[in-house]
Amino acid sequence: MASFHRTAAILSIGDELTLGQTLDTNSRWLSDQLLSRGIVTIEHATVPDDRNATASAISRLAAADIVIVTGGLGPTADDLTRQALADAMSDQLIEDDQALQQITAWFASRSATMREINKVQALRPSRGLALPNPNGTAPGIHGSVHAHDVYCLPGPPHEMKPMFEAQVVPNLRPARKVATRALHTFGLGESEIAARLGPLMDRGRNPVVGTTASQGVVSCRIRYESDATDSSAATAIAEIESQIHSHLGAHIFGAESQTLPSVILNLLESRREKLATAESCTGGLLGQLITDIPGASAAYLGGWVTYTNELKHDLVGVPETNFHPGGPGAVSRETAIAMAVGGLERSGADHCLAITGIAGPDGGTPEKPVGTVWIARASVGLLASASGGPVPPRTEARRLQINADRTTVRDYSAKAALAMLRFYLIGKSETTMMRQVK
């Protein structure tokens, strides 16, 4: 056995992967898990359901200190990982009594009939170890190739992930500690962030800072590596985090698993305020993003999808004249604000976000090309009016120009609306925080 696990390799097995029918998400997840525990993945490989290709890949990848193999543990003739691992170990398969009992129990607990074919799943190399699978019929296997650890886990993520956590993590022997911290921003591009952070992002520093961009959110990832006895990680990370905050300020909306919707729901909940939405081109996406968060009902009331002009008028009270020739039209500051104010008044919420735009690919004009989107916010007035009459809502609106495909236009619009509300809730003027379209 290698005394430490410094490096890892991930092998995914399956024709459906190499042929491009299924997207492999296991390798990314496993690499991320390993890195957070101090082990660097040096290669991902994917091979078909082929005994020789799998055996030779395991043997080659066992140059790394630990190899994680996923897939190919099912009961059918094209599930060959057991046999390939035995080949790479120059070993024979034997039936594991305990594994067979677990498989039998799995079927019994579901009142299902275990077929003869499922017995093959109890096989393991004679010098290997079967790993119980609480969520399926395929046990995992722990083996050793070139004196390096090889863990074979089933392919379905809901079976693989709990087994990795229960069977692999406790046996990891990292040589060093890795501490990480992710800070998430919205509204700045990756190159703008790089320019602001400057030498903080130089390679070879420790902590090292990198950026990744995903669907409009740019994340700064701090990584600090140290030997196992070092206790300075928290201080080193906090120091860099504070420098990043001083460069990016309120553009940082959250850290780690926080998202724009989760941060906004927390802000609203702490203020005991409620949110509603009125959507046109996003068609429900904004509400969907908000309600992705468990417990969203504590601050989100609901809203409208007013996809047609008629519903914009009938449901949230946008004046019909907006849609007449010479009027501002459905995609305009006036309509976005009318949607936000109408939604605010009809929902009883404290804030209403509205989105109307041209998501494409068709429907653009020279004045309002595809990607033109108006977002607006209306919030209940803060002060009682002097006359004692109704307090007018406080509103703002802005035009976005998103030169991208339909999916990106919609996603960015929804997030920009959330960002607009966040800047208001934290007392920042969004016009100074987000790029303006002339």
Next chain:
Amino acid sequence: MASFHRTAAILSIGDELTLGQTLDTNSRWLSDQLLSRGIVTIEHATVPDDRNATASAISRLAAADIVIVTGGLGPTADDLTRQALADAMSDQLIEDDQALQQITAWFASRSATMREINKVQALRPSRGLALPNPNGTAPGIHGSVHAHDVYCLPGPPHEMKPMFEAQVVPNLRPARKVATRALHTFGLGESEIAARLGPLMDRGRNPVVGTTASQGVVSCRIRYESDATDSSAATAIAEIESQIHSHLGAHIFGAESQTLPSVILNLLESRREKLATAESCTGGLLGQLITDIPGASAAYLGGWVTYTNELKHDLVGVPETNFHPGGPGAVSRETAIAMAVGGLERSGADHCLAITGIAGPDGGTPEKPVGTVWIARASVGLLASASGGPVPPRTEARRLQINADRTTVRDYSAKAALAMLRFYLIGKSETTMMRQVK
């Protein structure tokens, strides 16, 4: 040069991939593209931004007739694919005049300043060929290792995909033809489909039939391989397709790029009918799925997100007594139908779909555990009433029990609602088509 491209290998380059910060979607896309053109991918590999690791991976993977490399062509010090390809070719890098001109022109056309660092992107192996990139600054490179083709393309998908289509596809030399056909189903599990199709799914047949499952949709994929002169593909595929239809019937909702929303929008448009939605636990997801389809406005009017009981009453007229102690509650047949009927009447649509349920992870009770969802449909009455009074809407509702995580509960609920409408539009009783919860 190999006379034919029978096999392919895909290599992805980047620390962000091996460390698990970014999900590689290029390999799946490229494999799918290659397979549809008769070339079978036999391996995916991913290595870090490391010159030696990349060179040795290229050299090893060039056992395949064609290697596609993505990533590592940027201008910075960690972009080493150019150098690694030269290493694998035992060649030197030289500056490509035409590539340099194109990079210069790219910056000029954007009124941006080209930095000295970008010149490195014009380098290529002396025996290689630079490939123009219309969407970015990184040219691709065509080289040859072990007399097999190697194509290096930039990593960003919006740059890589057009270059693959323009620069790689015309130079593919498949040895055989592959014809494929995908049929999509909803409402049956993968194992139930396998049982119905029986020997049609046996391995080694030609055409071969396989299934893949993604977010509730199970697709049957027919693949027919033949030599380049064979002209029987269409007949062979059509024969199998007809057999699959006879086994799965109306569960097949579409083929190829069709989705449940696209099929329903087409059905509605051909009938000149309109759809509205009233959502609770899905929070806008149903509207979002529908409006993902360009041109959805031809048949989709919009709707409501009634996340709270108050909005269910105020906006779509669910009786307040539904929510009183002893009433049926927010998650019930009565509330789902009231939402659908209220939405139908207030939108002027021909059909309204409603969803109310417990998406979790909290909020379940013994009688209504997490994953309990009611979906309902209301459609305008088909016949004038004898009295000449208003025609009552035609409604149906059903309870789902989805034992899965919040995301899956929401996604499956939205698709089940769409499937319910589809069965109605094609004249099938959904109670005979979809599994019932007791």
